[in-house]
Amino acid sequence: MNGHEVFDLGDFTLGGGATLRDAKLAYKTYGTLNDAKDNAIVYPTWYSGRHWENEWLIGEGMALDPSEYFIIVPNMLGNGLSSSPSNMPPPYDKARFPNIAVADNVAAQHKLAAEHFGIESLALVTGWSMGAGQTYQWAMSHPEMVPKIAPFCGSAKTSEHNIVFLEGVKGALTADDAWKNGWYDEQPTKGLRAMARVYAGWGFSQAFYWDRVYEEMGFTSLEDFLVGFWEGFFLDDRDANNLLTMLWTWRNGDISKTPGFEGTYEEALAQIQARAIVMPAEKDLYFPPEDEEYAVERMPNAELRVIPGVWGHFAGGGLNEKDTKFIDDALKELLAE
Amino acid sequence: MNGHEVFDLGDFTLGGGATLRDAKLAYKTYGTLNDAKDNAIVYPTWYSGRHWENEWLIGEGMALDPSEYFIIVPNMLGNGLSSSPSNMPPPYDKARFPNIAVADNVAAQHKLAAEHFGIESLALVTGWSMGAGQTYQWAMSHPEMVPKIAPFCGSAKTSEHNIVFLEGVKGALTADDAWKNGWYDEQPTKGLRAMARVYAGWGFSQAFYWDRVYEEMGFTSLEDFLVGFWEGFFLDDRDANNLLTMLWTWRNGDISKTPGFEGTYEEALAQIQARAIVMPAEKDLYFPPEDEEYAVERMPNAELRVIPGVWGHFAGGGLNEKDTKFIDDALKELLAE
Numbered sequence: 001m002n003g004h005e006v007f008d009l010g011d012f013t014l015g016g017g018a019t020l021r022d023a024k025l026a027y028k029t030y031g032t033l034n035d036a037k038d039n040a041i042v043y044p045t046w047y048s049g050r051h052w053e054n055e056w057l058i059g060e061g062m063a064l065d066p067s068e069y070f071i072i073v074p075n076m077l078g079n080g081l082s083s084s085p086s087n088m089p090p091p092y093d094k095a096r097f098p099n100i101a102v103a104d105n106v107a108a109q110h111k112l113a114a115e116h117f118g119i120e121s122l123a124l125v126t127g128w129s130m131g132a133g134q135t136y137q138w139a140m141s142h143p144e145m146v147p148k149i150a151p152f153c154g155s156a157k158t159s160e161h162n163i164v165f166l167e168g169v170k171g172a173l174t175a176d177d178a179w180k181n182g183w184y185d186e187q188p189t190k191g192l193r194a195m196a197r198v199y200a201g202w203g204f205s206q207a208f209y210w211d212r213v214y215e216e217m218g219f220t221s222l223e224d225f226l227v228g229f230w231e232g233f234f235l236d237d238r239d240a241n242n243l244l245t246m247l248w249t250w251r252n253g254d255i256s257k258t259p260g261f262e263g264t265y266e267e268a269l270a271q272i273q274a275r276a277i278v279m280p281a282e283k284d285l286y287f288p289p290e291d292e293e294y295a296v297e298r299m300p301n302a303e304l305r306v307i308p309g310v311w312g313h314f315a316g317g318g319l320n321e322k323d324t325k326f327i328d329d330a331l332k333e334l335l336a337e
Numbered sequence: 338m339n340g341h342e343v344f345d346l347g348d349f350t351l352g353g354g355a356t357l358r359d360a361k362l363a364y365k366t367y368g369t370l371n372d373a374k375d376n377a378i379v380y381p382t383w384y385s386g387r388h389w390e391n392e393w394l395i396g397e398g399m400a401l402d403p404s405e406y407f408i409i410v411p412n413m414l415g416n417g418l419s420s421s422p423s424n425m426p427p428p429y430d431k432a433r434f435p436n437i438a439v440a441d442n443v444a445a446q447h448k449l450a451a452e453h454f455g456i457e458s459l460a461l462v463t464g465w466s467m468g469a470g471q472t473y474q475w476a477m478s479h480p481e482m483v484p485k486i487a488p489f490c491g492s493a494k495t496s497e498h499n500i501v502f503l504e505g506v507k508g509a510l511t512a513d514d515a516w517k518n519g520w521y522d523e524q525p526t527k528g529l530r531a532m533a534r535v536y537a538g539w540g541f542s543q544a545f546y547w548d549r550v551y552e553e554m555g556f557t558s559l560e561d562f563l564v565g566f567w568e569g570f571f572l573d574d575r576d577a578n579n580l581l582t583m584l585w586t587w588r589n590g591d592i593s594k595t596p597g598f599e600g601t602y603e604e605a606l607a608q609i610q611a612r613a614i615v616m617p618a619e620k621d622l623y624f625p626p627e628d629e630e631y632a633v634e635r636m637p638n639a640e641l642r643v644i645p646g647v648w649g650h651f652a653g654g655g656l657n658e659k660d661t662k663f664i665d666d667a668l669k670e671l672l673a674e
Contacts, residue, residue, distance in 0.1 A: 160559050161546035164538040167563060171531035172509035194508035198535050201501040206625050209498035222497050226504060285622070288543050 018098035026081035031066030056318030063331030078245035085241030095182025128316035152279035153316035205283030205312035269298035276302035281315035355435035363418035368403030393655030400668030415582035422578035432519025465653035489616035490653035542620030542649035613639035618652035
């Protein structure tokens with residue numbers, strides 16, 4: 001499930017001024033691009049996610065059906081497969097890897113879609129969490145290519161409370177001396193485990209823990225869930241510098257910072273013409289539905305659908321059938337319009 | 338404002354089996370105990386709090402009026418004033434300081450009230466956060482002495498999601514090598530600062546940050562609030578081992594574990610005869626109102642009053658007049674009954 005393609009971005013200049021020389025965009029496609037080249041869907045990854053961790057939403061009979069659509073899953077810069085601190089040669093390696101904006105990710109993905117595949121218009125852009133942020137950014141950066149978007153459990157601008165959450169995550173990771181300001185030879189596992197425990201409280205809702213839903217996932221106690229799911233998650237080949245690179249990307253997400261755009265966040269939202277179904281989760285603790293309600297009210301062609309239930313942010317993570325069906329149903333409806 | 342008394346607990350045996358020899362309970366009183374000895378209120382401290390940090394709820398014209406009541410504020414064991422890792426002589430010092438249960442704190446406070454002051458019945462027990470936990474524990478351990486309780490922003494049993502929050506806080510603090518498993522000579526300030534940043538996301542609500550209410554508190558940016566309020570909070574003479582001792586107390590809070598009681602949490606709640614006004618805060622992230630609703634439904638003589646607004650857990654921290662008035666009004670009503 002790990003097989004993927006690599007697109008050469010060449011010397012890729014970032015909005016911040018640095019140039020990633022010989023940059024790579026790792027991606028995987030599902031299905032076949034039709035002759036009209038109008039059946040492509042871009043479905044970006046999320047914080048620390050890899051393309052195979054998006055596959056739960058792709059499949060026969062689902063909205064993202066490879067027999068009908070050509071689904072491109074581009075790996076975020078910094079995720080360890082695309083150009084990242086962990087795989088960049090010196091001098092831009094490790095702690096010197098430059099800051100990556102959400103718009104940089106979308107610029108790279110746009111090169112892949114437009115230059116490599118020759119796509120002029122996408123059928124849809126959709127994504128979870130930071131993937132939702134990239135979805136909004138696609139609609140902002142390339143409105144002519146993006147008639148429909150479905151961002152779920154994410155936002156067009158990272159809110160202040162979300163930044164506070166990220167600061168806690170970062171603080172825990174970087175409290176470990178083994179991190180060595182990014183110049184480690186071995187992963188700072190104590191920091192990664194601490195980060196995992198901080199994340200655990202945010203990723204699911206209070207009600208999820210109250211109801212011990214982790215037992216349905218096969219975990220045998222709260223501590224088993226913290227170690228087995230959460231610590232395991234961040235120890236699964238997720239490099240500390242990569243995580244900090246993507247954290248910066250997340251923290252600084254804001255469509256109103258799109259290069260060339262001069263205006264407020266509200267004005268940026270008003271500019272998004274794409275037909276949108278926006279799906280926050282009812283009990284998401286860092287992307288609460290109120291924030292997306294605020295966004296949808298300011299978007300001319302958007303509809304809010306709150307994913308009900310106790311799964312919190314991970315309602316969009318493909319861990320339970322009910323929430324997956326909710327998202328899939330909305331995507332089907334959007335694609336059929 | 339720091340002046341306080343110290344009550345000698347003598348050789349104080351904890352529920353867990355250890356004996357704190359020559360143990361001390363630091364406390365401060367406000368007002369005068371009347372001849373009938375029936376005007377005393379116990380108002381315990383909260384996680385890391387010291388008696389002077391409770392004083393915002395005490396004053397002339399307030400419910401806790403020293404001209405009418407004798408208000409006893411006992412400092413929690415482990416808070417640095419009562420017996421704590423930071424002030425205990427060897428061999429029970431630092432990392433060897435034993436685990437303290439909520440019931441141990443209440444047992445110490447009971448000795449002070451009953452043996453030292455000769456009080457047979459209290460007018461009220463009230464407290465914020467872990468102070469609320471001690472309030473519930475008073476009603477459970479000494480029902481004959483406690484006709485009325487007013488726990489706010491706390492619980493009678495620490496819920497699983499609350500434990501997850503605490504695990505994140507602990508993980509961040511102990512990720513710092515300078516902690517040295519508790520055998521440090523200097524405070525692990527990097528870990529304390531990381532812990533502060535984790536705490537920052539939980540202490541106030543998402544809406545508090547969205548609305549930038551920290552500006553009303555005199556902070557000039559989000560980062561200024563994270564450093565000035567939060568890091569400053571945990572660097573204000575709050576010893577790492579003390580914090581871990583109180584964290585254990587919090588994590589293991591559960592009135593159904595009261596020595597001598599055999600039964601479930603629900604059965605323990607049903608046993609609380611005290612007239613209770615229970616005040617969770619609308620947007621408290623670790624003591625959400627749903628949890629207290631669950632408790633109140635099972636208590637025979639309790640009423641739920643949710644503190645409205647965006648202040649989250651710190652609605653009970655005395656930081657804004659509106660929430661303070663809400664709590665004070667309820668206390669007045671309860672005392673007048």
